[in-house]
Amino acid sequence: DTAVSQTPKYLVTQMGNDKSIKCEQNLGHDTMYWYKQDSKKFLKIMFSYNNKELIINETVPNRFSPKSPDKAHLNLHINSLELGDSAVYFCASRDSYNRGGLPETQYFGPGTRLLVL
């Protein structure tokens, strides 16, 4: 009954390749996010989608293209991978209407560890 799930958990690939990371949430949330965490543990938002529409794009290179087929899924496709893309990528979700009465917060997935060689 995982709330926010990501696949794959580990991804090792060569520079120049194209890869995708998938995220699904079963919380009924309407907003989803992608974050990048670097080797120093710094967490930075990349994208946010609300009901399949892009609402935040934090000057991420256009090699990164998020896709939201429905409000429960937010996938991240990365073209022409570079060494600097190596990081842990976290998906998160939030109920923007706070219908569940829970804290106004984001719920994170377990992360995808990407290593570009």
Place this chain on the structure above:
Amino acid sequence: GENVGLHLPTLSVQEGDNSIINCAYSNSASDYFIWYKQESGKGPQFIIDIRSNMDKRQGQRVTVLLNKTVKHLSLQIAATQPGDSAVYFCAETVFGNEKLTFGTGTRLTIIP
């Protein structure tokens, strides 16, 4: 133990002692603050939150203090346990906003 820092600082505390983790936030317009715990190999997990109309909020073994005058947030963990070992992040936002801004994090190690 108590620690403040801009890079990922490390705080070591004896099991059973209390710990205090500090955070300086950047945006004076922020009115909602959250503490997250990130264990090794996992995603950040919500611990406790506080809105700017409060200066203290208590949970189970955790207390968050907010000082808006100096833009400072702290997380107190009472009677620490080995399971408290993790990286702790503060995050700030304007309530209802989609965007969270995270602090740099503090690595807390509980010494058995």
